[in-house]
Amino acid sequence: MGPEVFIVMTIFGAVFGVFYLFFSTRNKERLALIEKGADASIFMSKRQKNAPMWRMFILNLAVLLMGIGAGILLAIIIQTIFNVTSEALFPGIIFLTAGTGLLIGFKMTKDLENN
Secondary structure: OOHHHHHHHHHHHHHHHHHHHHHHHHHHHHHHHHHOOOOHHHHOOOOOOOOOHHHHHHHHHHHHHHHHHHHHHHHHHHHHHHOOOOOOHHHHHHHHHHHHHHHHHHHHHHHHHHO
């Protein structure tokens, strides 16, 4: 058994632990509120007229991928024009434009929810 198995087991255990704690804590909170006399209808999520979750996910994914593509293109242009041979150029520009894309996607999602 190599170290890869332990890494996978650790990741699985961490994900399981987070979900277990989330759901068990939520259940205990709800039971305590019901015990104190709160109406159980407060736990039912009322869907407002928001954009569907899959549209927001697709929008953010599309803007992220466009940011990554723009980063690769920008890094190639910088490498060609300025003759830069640094190995940090591509990851740096890609992460910078991907982060910018995520920020733009967040703003677009916020506008989509408001309309």
